Amino acid sequence: MGKKHQTPLLDELKKGKWISFVREMERAAEKSERTEDLLGQVEESYRDKVNHWKHGGMAGVRGYGAGMVGRFSEYPDKYPGIKECHSMRIIPSAGFFYNSDFLRKLADISEKHAGGLLNFHGATGNIQILGMSQAEAEDVFQAVAELGFDLGGSGSDLRTPSCCAGQARCEFANYDTMKICRHLTEEYLDELHRPAFNYKFKFKFSGCSNDCVASAARSDLAFIGTWKDKIKINQDEVKNYAKKFNVQKYVLDKCPTKCMWFESENLVIDDENCVKCMHCINELPKALKPGDERGCSILIGAKAPLVTGPRMGMMLVPFYDVNEDAKNDYEWIKSLISNMWEFWDEYGVSRERIGELIGRVGLNTFLEGIGLEPIPEMVEHPRSNPFIKFTEDEEE
Amino acid sequence: MGKKHQTPLLDELKKGKWISFVREMERAAEKSERTEDLLGQVEESYRDKVNHWKHGGMAGVRGYGAGMVGRFSEYPDKYPGIKECHSMRIIPSAGFFYNSDFLRKLADISEKHAGGLLNFHGATGNIQILGMSQAEAEDVFQAVAELGFDLGGSGSDLRTPSCCAGQARCEFANYDTMKICRHLTEEYLDELHRPAFNYKFKFKFSGCSNDCVASAARSDLAFIGTWKDKIKINQDEVKNYAKKFNVQKYVLDKCPTKCMWFESENLVIDDENCVKCMHCINELPKALKPGDERGCSILIGAKAPLVTGPRMGMMLVPFYDVNEDAKNDYEWIKSLISNMWEFWDEYGVSRERIGELIGRVGLNTFLEGIGLEPIPEMVEHPRSNPFIKFTEDEEE
Amino acid sequence: MAEEVKKKRLTDIGPHDYNEYLSPMIKNNYGKWVYHEIIDPGTMVHVAESGDKLYTVRMGSPRLVSGSFVRDICDIADKYCGGHLRFTTRNNVEFLIEDEKNVEPLKKDLEKMGYNVGGIGNIVANIVHTQGWVHCHTSASDASGVVKSVMDELYEYFIEDKLPSKVRIAFACCLNMCGSVSSSDIAIVGTHRKPPRIDAERLRNLCEIPSTIASCPTNSIRPDTIDGKPGVKVNEETCVFCGSCYTVCPAMPIANAENDGLSIWVGGKVSNARTKPTFSKLAIPFIANDPPRWPGVVNAVKTILNEYKKGAEPGERVGEWIDRIGWPRFFKLTGFPFTKYHIDDFRLAETTMNYSSHARL
Amino acid sequence: MAEEVKKKRLTDIGPHDYNEYLSPMIKNNYGKWVYHEIIDPGTMVHVAESGDKLYTVRMGSPRLVSGSFVRDICDIADKYCGGHLRFTTRNNVEFLIEDEKNVEPLKKDLEKMGYNVGGIGNIVANIVHTQGWVHCHTSASDASGVVKSVMDELYEYFIEDKLPSKVRIAFACCLNMCGSVSSSDIAIVGTHRKPPRIDAERLRNLCEIPSTIASCPTNSIRPDTIDGKPGVKVNEETCVFCGSCYTVCPAMPIANAENDGLSIWVGGKVSNARTKPTFSKLAIPFIANDPPRWPGVVNAVKTILNEYKKGAEPGERVGEWIDRIGWPRFFKLTGFPFTKYHIDDFRLAETTMNYSSHARL
Ligand code: SRM
Ligand code: SRM
Ligand code: SRM
Ligand code: SRM
Ligand code: SF4
Ligand code: SF4
Ligand code: SF4
C-alpha cells in the first residue's frame, strides 16, 4: 500500500522495548488502505488530543441484533478507508485455547475483508476483527462461521461468557470452568444474539477464588470455585516449604481468619473457619490442596461505575454444587438464572444492571423474587440501623 | 407514707442480687406520696405492657429555655402525685467528682421538693431530680443554685458537656479533660440555657482513645486525647510483662498497624505508623506511656439512629494542641466552634444534627465553610468512584 | 423595674468548680499518675510519680436512686474517704481512698448494706440505660426492670473477673437510643412493630405538619386532608415503626401493648483500642415484652455471653470474637435464627453485603 | 418461501468446541494437575498426577495485533507446540509445550523476532486496556499509546521478578471503564473536565429524552424547551463530567482537547486471596493528555511502583501495602498532593470517612 499519511507522533510509539501497537497497525496497513487511513486519523487524534469518531451508528449481521459495533469516521473524506470502521465480535474458544490452523485462517479473513487488525481479546473475551464495512459484514460472518465460530454479544443482551483456563491447565480449579462456560453460551445463544434485556448481562467463570478472569469485578454473575471439606495437607511438603521461607509470617499470619497454626512441626487448619481465600494454597501449592467436595460460589451484580458507582459481585450462593449439576445439564443453575432474568425483566428499568436493581429494591425483595432464603453468608454483617420492617406474616 | 398501691409485679424485681431500683423507689416512696403514685403507675405499665405518660408538655424555670423535661401522667386522677412529674437536669461537677456534703444537701432538696428520686447521672451526664411540679421548679432551682449548681441542657441547645476522669485519676490522660469541659460549659452557658440551635449539640471529652465517656458514639464534637511523638518504653518493665504473659500474641499481634516488634528482647515501635489506639499501653501500663507532645483529636458528628441512621464521630482534626490552647483560654477551639455553629445555623435545617448536615452537603463543603483544609487523615480511604467535580479554580 | 427587687435570684451561675471536690491526694498528683493496677474486680489502685497511691472501690448502682441511697454512700465516703467520691460514666459509684487500710473495711460495710462491689476489669459493666416506663412517654418497654433482671442473671460477672474482656451492655427503651447504645457489646433496644395511629384532631392542634413529615426516615408520612382539614397519612407499607413521628407529634402514638418488645444487638464498641469504634449489629429482631422478669431477653443475653466466654480469646471484645469466627457461626452457636430482618434494607444497606467469595462452608 | 433458497446460510452455530484445541497432554490430564512451578518470569510448568509436565511460555502482546502477528505466533506454535497455544485473560500469548527441550529454543526464537517473554510471577502484568482513539467514540484519551509508554518504562518488571507481588495495571479511556479497571493495583482512567455541549437539533432527532435524563449519576439533566421544542439542559453546577449522557445521546459531546486527560487510581484487587476484592482509590485526579509519550502518567505510575517496591513486604499487593502504611503516608511518599477531590462526595461518600481517632501523627 505504501505510506499515505505522515505519523510523526505515532512513530514515537515504535520506540522502546515493549511490543508496539503502532508497528502492528503499520504491518496491517501494509496490506490495507483502510488501516493506513486509521493510522492517519489516530495521528490526527494524537495531534488534536481528541478522538475523531462519530458517535455510534448502525452495523450488524442479518438475523442478529448483536455482535457488531458500528464506527464511522468524523472525516470520511480525508480517511475514506475508515468511513465505516466497524468491529465484529466473535465468541472465543473457552479458556482462549486455539490452534494455529484456525488462527491463520482468521488472520486471512481479517485481511481479506477488514483492516487486518484484531483484538485478542476484547475486554469481555470476544475475538474482535476491526475495520469492516457493513457491506462486508455478511461475508466475514459466513467465513468465520465456516470455521465453526459464531458472533458474540453486544448491546442489551447476554454478553459472551468467559472463563479462566481452569481444569485444562490449573491445579487449583474446583470445577470445569470451560465446560459450563461453553454450555451456558450454547444454552442462551438466543439471548446472546438477540438483545431483549434491560441492559447487558455478563457471566464469568473462575475455577477458584484467585479469580483469574476477574469475574468478581465485572460480571453480573460470577462463578468462583470453592470447596466444602477440609484442605488436604501434605505435612512433608509443608516442612520443605518451612525450610525455604518464613511460613508463619507469609502464610499463617496472612490467613484472613487466622485459622491455621503449627502444632510442633505440623500444620493444623481449623477448616470450619476457613473462608477458602486460596492464600495458603497459593503459597504452598505442593503441600496444600482444596478438599474433595468441590463446587463454586455465585456472586451477583458486579459492574462498572456508571450510573450509581462501581459494584463488586456480592455473595448470592455460597456453595453451588456445580459438579453435581453438570450431570443434569446444569438444570439447577438454569432455573435460578431464569428466575433472575424474570425478576429483572419485571422490575428492572431500562439500562439498569441487575446489581443496581438489587441495590434499589433491596436484597430481600430480590431473594423472595427468585426463591432463595436469606443466609448470613450473604452479608458482611447484619444490619446496624434499627429500622426493621416487621411484616405480618412473621408474627406469632 | 405507707403503701397505697399494690405492686406484685414490681415486687418481683426486688429479688435477686443486683441492687434493685424498686427498692430505691420504695425507699423514696416512704417519704413521698408522689413516688408512691409513681410506683403505682409503673406497676400498671408492668401489667399493661405500655407506658402511661402523656406526650411531653411544658415545664421550665424562668429565664431558662432548657433544663427541665415536662412529664404528665395519663391517669392524674388515679395517681395525683404524678399529675406532674417533671425532671430537672443539673450540670454535674466535671468528672463526676463530689463530696458528701453536697450530695446530702441535694438529697434533701430532692426529698423536700420532688419525689426523692435522682439519676446519677442522666445519659448525657446531668444529675437529674425526678418528680417535680412546675410550681416547685423555682424553689428547687434556687436551692440547687445556692449549692453552686446550675441547670443543664435540654431541647435544641448545647447539651451539658461531659468528660472522663482524665488527669484527676488516670495515667493515660493526654490533656486536662475536666478543665476544658468546665471551661467550655462556662463559655457557652447562654447556648446551653437558651435553645437557639437547629437541634441539640453535644461535647464530650476523653483523655485518650479508650474513650471512657463514649464521646465517639454520642457527641457532635468528641475530643479524644492523643500524642504526636514516640511512645515511651521502659524495656525492663516490658521484660517483666513478657515473663507474665504472651506479649507477642496479646499485644503485638493485636496492634492495628503491626508497628511493634521485638529485636532480641527489646520492644521496638515504628511510631510513624502508630495510630495511637492505646492497646499496647493499656496492656503494658507500667512499660509504655504516651509521648510528651500531647493533645487531642477532634471527631465530629456522632449521634443516635434517627433519622438517617446512627453515626460515629468522624475525624476532623487529627491533632489539636489543646494543652497549648489552654494557655490562651482555648481560643483556637472556640473560633472553630463558632465557625461550625455559623455554618450549621446557615445551612442546617430544623432537627438536623451537624453530622447529618455534613452527610448531606458533603465534607468538602463543610470544610470550606469552617475554614479547614482537606487532609488524608479525615478519610478511611480516598474516593473509589470516578465522579470528580472538577472546579475552575483548580485548573492551571 | 419590678425585676430589681428580685436581684438576689440566682441564675446562670455556670458549672460548679470541680476543684472543690478533689481530694488532697488527687490535687497533688493531678496529671501525674504513672500507672494503675487492678487488685480485684472491686478495687484498683492508681500510683503517682510522687509514689502516692489512690485506691478506688467501685460499687454498682441502679442509677435511679433514692435520697436514702445518696445518704448511704455519703456515710461510707465520710467514714473512709474524707467524704470524697465520684460516679463513673456508667453510673457506678467510686470511693476514692487514700489510706490502703480503709479498703477492705469499706468493702465489708458496703456488702453488709447490700450493695454490690465490682465492675472493674474483665467484667460485665453496669448496664447504661434510660428511663423506660418510669419516666419516658416514648418507651416501648421498661428500662430499669430489664436491666435489673439481666444484671441479676449476670451478677457473677460483675463481681468476678472471668470473661475474655470487658462486656458493655446498654439498654434503650426506644429507637431514640439515649446513650451509647448503638455501639455496645450487647445492646437491648425497645422496639415497636405497628405503625403510629393518627389522632386527627390533636394533630391539628399540636403538630407542625412539615416537621412531622421530615421526621420520618422512610418518607412514609404524606400530607393529607382529613375531614377537609390538613393532616397527615402514613404509608403502612413503608413505615418501619421507629416512632420518630411520635417524638415530634404527640398525636401519632405508636405504643402497642401486644406488639411492643425488645431487640438484641451485638458486637459494637466505642473505644479505639485495636479496632475502630463500630456499631452493634442485629442479633434478635424481636422478643415480646414479658414483665416483670423479661426471661426472653435475659436468656438471649445469657446465651450470647456464654458463647462469648467459651469461644473468645483473652482480650477479645464481643465484636472482635464474632469477626474472627464469622456471623454464620455466631448464629449457629447461639441458635438465633437468621432472618430477612437481619439483612439491611435502609439507606446504606448495600455497603453491608458480602462482596467476596469468602465464606465458611 | 424465499428464505428457503438461502438454507445453507450459516447462523447461530454457537460457541466452538474448545476440545478441538486442547493438546493431547491437556486432554489426558484435564482436571488432574497437581502443582505448578514458576521457572522464570517467562516460563512455568504444570505437573499432573500422571507425572506429565506441561510447560508454558508467556509472551507479551499489545492486544491490538495484525494478521502478521497472528502468523508469527502460529509459526512458533507449529514449530514447538504442535500448533497449540492460548491467550490469557490479560491478553498475553501462552505457548503450551509438551517437550521440555523446546522451551529455551522457543524463547530464543521469540526474542529474536522482537517479542517480549515474561509476565509470570511477581511482575507487572500486561496492562489490560480498551480502544482509545483507535476505535471508541467516547474516549477521553488514547489507550494503546499510554499503555505502550508505561510498559516501555516498566519493561524490566515484566521480564524480571523483582516486585513484592504481582502488580496489575489497567487502563480505560472513559468512565465506562471497560475491563476490571476499577479494581486494579494501579488504574489509569480517561477523564473529562467540562460539561457536555448540547446540540439541540441533533438531540431532537437522535436522543430519547427520558433515558438521557436517567443516564446522569448526579441528576444534572433536566427537560428543557429549546426554540419551543423539547430538549434538555445541563446543570453545570452539579455535572461531574462523566460522559454518561454522551453514551446515551450522541448530541451531547463532552470531549474537549484542552481539558481532557487521565486520572490515576491505586490499591484495588479482584482476587479473594487474603483480603476481599476491593476498588482502586483516587491517587491523582488529573494529568493532562500529553501524547505521544504521556510523561505525566508514566512518571506517576513509576513513582507509585518505586515506593511500593521499596516499602511493601513480600507478598503484599499495592493495596495491602497502602493499608499497612496508611493513606497519609502514601501521599507523603509519592509526593502526590491530597486535595478536596480525594474526599468522596458521591452517593455512599459518608461510608469512606475515618470514623475513629486512629491517625498517624
Ligand atoms: C470492546 C470493549 C473494550 C475493549 O477494548 O476490549 C468495549 C467497548 C465499548 N464499551 Fe465496554 N467494552 C468492552 C468490555 C467492557 C467491560 C469488561 C467486561 O465485559 O469484562 C466492561 C465493564 C464490566 C461491565 O459490564 O460493567 C464494560 C463497560 C461498558 C459500559 C458501562 C456499563 C455499565 O453498566 O456501567 C459501557 C456503556 C454502555 O453500556 O452504554 C460500555 C460501552 C462500550 C462501547 C460500546 C461504547 C459506548 O459508548 O457505547 C465501546 C465500543 C468501543 C468500540 O469502538 O469497540 N462498556 N465494557 C470490550 C468488549 C469487547 C468484547 O466483547 O470482548
Ligand atoms: C434523660 C435521658 C435518658 C436517661 O435516662 O438518662 C434522655 C431522655 C430523653 N431523650 Fe435522649 N436522653 C438522654 C440522653 C441521650 C443521649 C446520650 C448522650 O447524650 O450522651 C442520646 C444519644 C446521643 C445523641 O444525642 O444522639 C439521646 C438521644 C435522644 C434522641 C435522638 C436524637 C437524635 O439526633 O437522633 C431523642 C429524640 C429527640 O431529640 O427528639 C431524645 C429524646 C429524649 C426525650 C426528651 C424524649 C423525647 O421523645 O423527646 C427523653 C426524655 C425522657 C424523660 O422523661 O426524662 N434523646 N439522648 C438522657 C439525658 C439526661 C441528661 O441530660 O443527662
Ligand atoms: C471509671 C471510668 C471513667 C470515668 O471517668 O468514669 C473508666 C476508667 C477506666 N478505664 Fe475505661 N472507664 C470507664 C468507661 C469506659 C467506657 C465508656 C463506656 O463503657 O460507656 C469505655 C468505652 C467502651 C467501649 O469501647 O465500648 C472504656 C474503655 C476503656 C478501655 C478500652 C477497652 C477495650 O479494649 O476496648 C480501657 C483499656 C483497658 O481496659 O485495658 C479502659 C481503661 C480504663 C482504666 C484502666 C483507665 C485508668 O488507668 O484509670 C480505668 C479503670 C478500668 C476499669 O474499669 O476496668 N477503658 N471505659 C469509666 C467506668 C465505667 C464503669 O463504671 O464501668
Ligand atoms: C493465565 C491466567 C489465567 C487465564 O485463564 O488466562 C492466570 C494464571 C495463573 N494464575 Fe492468575 N492468572 C491470570 C489472571 C489473573 C487475574 C485476572 C487479572 O489480572 O485481570 C487475577 C486477579 C487479579 C487481581 O487480584 O486483581 C489473578 C490472580 C491470581 C492470584 C492471586 C494473587 C493475589 O495474591 O492476589 C494467584 C495466586 C498467586 O499468584 O499466588 C494466581 C495464580 C495463578 C496461577 C499460578 C495458577 C496456576 O497454578 O496455574 C497461574 C500462573 C500465575 C502467573 O501468571 O504468575 N492468579 N490471575 C491469567 C494470566 C493473566 C496474565 O496474562 O497476566
Ligand atoms: S482462577 Fe483459580 S483455577 Fe482458574 S486459572 Fe486462576 S488459579 Fe487456576
Ligand atoms: S484458604 Fe485462606 S482462609 Fe482458608 S486456611 Fe488458607 S489462608 Fe486461611
Ligand atoms: S479515656 Fe483514657 S484518660 Fe480518660 S479515663 Fe479512660 S483511659 Fe483514662
Ligand code: SF4
Ligand atoms: S498505640 Fe496502638 S497502634 Fe500504636 S503501637 Fe500501640 S498498639 Fe500499635
Ligand code: SF4
Ligand atoms: S430511649 Fe427513647 S424511650 Fe428511652 S428515655 Fe430515650 S427517648 Fe425515652
Ligand code: SF4
Ligand atoms: S413510625 Fe417512623 S417510619 Fe413509621 S411513619 Fe412514623 S416516622 Fe415514619
Ligand code: SF4
Ligand atoms: S472505556 Fe470508554 S472510551 Fe474506552 S472503549 Fe470503553 S466505552 Fe470506549
Ligand code: SF4
Ligand atoms: S456528563 Fe455526566 S454528570 Fe454531566 S450531565 Fe452528562 S451524565 Fe450528567
